[in-house]
Amino acid sequence: MTNLTYLIPAALFLGALGLGGFLWALKSGQYEDLDGAAERILIDGEDKSER
Template sequence: MTTHVHLIPVALFLGALGLSGFLWALRSGQYEDLDGAAERILIEPERQNSEGHRTN
């Protein structure tokens, strides 16, 4: 029973830490463009030649 006295505050602290991290991610815009990252992997980047010019 004495371990519950120690584990409950630790669990509450870790829960509050996770919630504050999630709220920080929401405020900093981490979840604004969900489709863009998923589609960006399918788009082939433009290649550059040795002179730095883009080629098609």
């Protein structure tokens, strides 16, 4: 029973830390362009090895 005294606050802290990281990622624009990286690989760019 005394283990719960340590585990519950630790779980709440880790959950809040994860939520804070997710909110920070939203605020900094990490999820703004979800299709850009997926479509970028399909675009033929100039091949630098042929120069």
